[in-house]
Amino acid sequence: MDESIGIRERARGALRVELADVALRQFEDRGYDETTVDDIATAAGISPRTFYRYFGTKEDVLFSDLPPSSIDLPELLSEHLARLAPWEALHQTLRNVPESVRAQRGRWSRQLRVVNTSDTLRAGHLEQHLNLAQSLIPVLSPRLGGPAALDDLRARVLVHAALTCFDTAFSHWAEHEGDIEILEAVDAAFSTFSSADPAQS
Template sequence: MSLWSRTRNAVYGEITRTSMELFLTRGFDATTIDDIAAAAGISRRSFFRYFGTKEDVVLGDLATRGDLIRQALEARPDGEDPWDALCAALHSVKDAAYGSDEEMLAVFKMVHQTPSLRARSIEKHLQWQAMLTPEIRRRLGADPSDPLDVRAEALVASVLTCLDVAGEAWGRADGKVPLEDLFDAAAAAVHGGSS
């Protein structure tokens, strides 16, 4: 990695840490881009070199996590039930999330309580759906050119909704119940107990 790339990554990380501290202490909506720039020692213009929006600071790496889930899904055994493969892929990348459970819980709560973050999160999950659907189509033996075969999209959307519902419940429970257990309960309710 070049010096320029290392420097860029370091600045990106510093802006992210500074922003998250402000969001979690002041609140997302109460924190402005100017606040972030001042605290990070950068200009407003520099902020926009790294992030398109405040929401991207919180949710920008969801696309990366979606790719990790896709890779984990593709690594699952071919004969595995597509639903079970999706659930297992999600479980396998849980440690690539936000850090400690306390940090992750604070972020989940912030996302679910902030309409702009919630909307951006749904948008990112739609990107995940587009990434994961081709592999589920393959596992189902579906014709990728058949626009009326909605099975793969339905399976992926259902699993992602289970994740979203579990995350919201985890936040309501203040993390007292493991997120994985809530996800498994939601998945079992949708898929008849086979996950």
């Protein structure tokens, strides 16, 4: 890669992070629904047009790298299914998310607290999870070993239950940061349904 291109890309990445931090502070101070792109641009000392070079919408500031969509989970689930039962494979797949980006967990908790204050954002977060579920179900279904139609149903139930466990644990941790570790919350949520593996029933 041309060195000048690498420098520009790093500079662009740094500005994107800085802009996201400014936007997050605005959301926390003013409320997400009350904050406009113009407000964010003004606070960052840029034009709205420049904002849109980095984010398609103000919602993208929160969702572009909000876990678990920031990780290639279908591939990770496939790897875990090679050696683990379905529910435990889902557990370990989603457990990998906070482990892999531990350094950003403070920002995660702030983002999720903002998401939980807005009906619009909660709906967007649900849509994100539904899209993620659609990518995981075809990976899990063939590993359940029963009639195809029932395996698809069971895979849907297991995947949605796993994502609910992750999301509930993540929200609980964000609201109680300092009292509980995120991995502890994830493990506790999944252990609630520790007998969910078809192989154990």
